[in-house]
Amino acid sequence: MSAPRVDSTDVLVVGGGPAGAAAALHAARRGLSVLLVDAARFPRDKTCGDGLTPRAMHQLQLLGFGPEIAAGYRSRGLKLHGFGGDVTAPWPKSAFGSEGSAMRRTRLDALLFETARATDGVTVREGSPAVDVSLRHGRVESVTVSTPDGDRTVRCGTVIVADGVRSPFGKLLGRVWHRTEVYGIAARAYCATPFSGEEWIHSHLELRDREGRAQPGYGWIFPLGDGHVNIGCGALSTTARPAKVNTKKLLSHYAGLRRAEWSLGPETDVxxxxxxxxxxxxxxxxxxxxxxxxxxxxxxxxxxxxxxxGLETARLAAELIDPRRDLTVVWPRVLRENYGEAFLLARTAARLLTHPRLLPAVGPFGFRGPQAAPLMRTTARLMGNLVTDGDRDVVARAWRTAAGGLYRLRGSGAVLWA
Known part of the structure; x- marks a missing residue:
């Protein structure tokens, strides 16, 4: 039996989705050699709502993408529904612009992956999972990649792991998912519709199952501009209060409720x-x-x-690559500095929503009366990840104040990239 062949590269990126492909592009633009590997072959699908917020569009523009994203289809913001009311919330003017979109992940991921393939300094390998790692004092010395032509040993200076929610390679390195914290369960499908050019994303914040029980989540319809919508639903869960719902059945029920309004065809690719x-x-x-x-x-x-x-952390990670830098403490600190306060506050709010009686009690306040429009516009801004440290308005200041107070109260040890 012959020994595995040996490759060398400055940067090994494990996972070729948007985060991994973007990391490969950013690293190559710094003049580094990059090997990008993925277990699948492209195009490949991923469970996703397919929405692209202005924040995501901004990152894609930094990578050089423009009209080719969703063939020019653009969204203007959110239309929020529930509890007897409807509110229209345009994307606010922000540092990210005010233009959103939506694009099937099969197409978005393939576009980014193929752009990386065509970039000088990047080598890609499809159907090639990273299956083993050699460590010395926590440092990756080499990675075994299982390619269609046999195993290859990859010696690399830096490894960027972007292999998704399950992160099988991350687990080899010691990554642990803490399910005592709030997590999401979601299902999505595609439906044909004559209204796929609708310029608004629709979110139903009052999500009920067939028995009429309110669920701690929301339903969505993302027009794709290609004759279809991405329709789905998500619920929040913790080990203490697990969401007792079959998301695929809930999706079928939700699609049935929306079918006449949108002239939806049957659900496909669930x-x-x-x-x-x-x-x-x-x-x-x-x-x-x-x-x-x-x-x-x-x-x-x-x-x-x-x-x-994903796109932002890819850029941040690529900027940190330096053989003299120990990332053990640096990278968690960068994540906390950029997202820690906001994530801790959002996670705490999401945990509150897992209480079954909370949303039915407070939901009507958000959709009825003179406070509904400004409140839901704020909700849309938070749901679109459009509050930044540079914003100086009342909403941004209130968000940062609440987040900072909670962060100091609970401390950075609250499972924020510990």
Whole structure:
């Protein structure tokens, strides 16, 4: 039996989704050699709402993408429904712009992956999972990649792990998902519709099952501009208060309720997933490796959005690559500095929503009366991850004040990338 072949690269990126492909592009633009590997072959699907917030669009623009995203389809904001009311909430003007979109993950991921393939300095391998690692004092010395042509040993200076919510390679490095914290369960499908060019994302914040029980989550309809919508639902759960719902059955019920209004065809490509959220994982870095995106639970606990954080953490990680830098402490600190306060507050709010009586009690206040429109516009801004440290308005100041107070109260040890 012949010995595995040996490759060498400055940067090994494990996982070719948006976060991994973006990390490869950013690293290559720094003049580093990059090997990007993924267990699947592209195009491949992923359970996702397919929405692209202005924050995500901003990161894609930084990578050089423009009209090719969703063939030019753009969304203007959210239309929120529930508890006897409807509120329209345009994307606010922000540092990220005010233009959103939506694009099937099969297409978005393939676009980013193929762009990485065509970039000087990047080598890609599909159907090639990273299956083993050699460590010395926590430092990755080499990684075994199982390719269609046999195992290859990859010697690398830095490893960026972007292998998704389950993060099998992250687990080899010691990544732990803390399910005592709030996490998401979601299901999505595609339906044909004559209204796929609708310029608004629709979110139903009053989500009830067939028996009429309110669920701690929401339903969504993302028009895709291609003759279809992405329709789905998500619920919040913890080990203490697990969501007692079959998300695929709930999705079928939700689609049935929306069918006449949208002239929906039957649901196709139904898929479901679990989502770690809000930094509720530990073991995200070592001397020369770091987890990014979904693998690092960089997902908004209030809505399950993670593409924008995946793209952002890819850029942040690539900027840190330096053989002289020990990432063990540096990378968790960078994550906490950028997302810690907001994630802790959002996770706490999401945990409150798992109480079955809370949302039916407070929901009507958000949709009825003169306070409904400004309150829901604020909700849309938070759900779109559109509050930044640079914002100086009342909403941003209140959000930062509450987040900072909670962060100081609970401390950075509250499973935020410990």
């Amino acid at each position: 898929a479901s997933a679990l989502l770690p959220m809000g930094g509720a994982v530990s073991g995200v870095a070592g001397p020369n490796w770091m987890l990014i995106g979904d693998a690092a639970a960089c997902v908004n606990p209030l809505n399950g959005e993670g593409i924008d954080y």
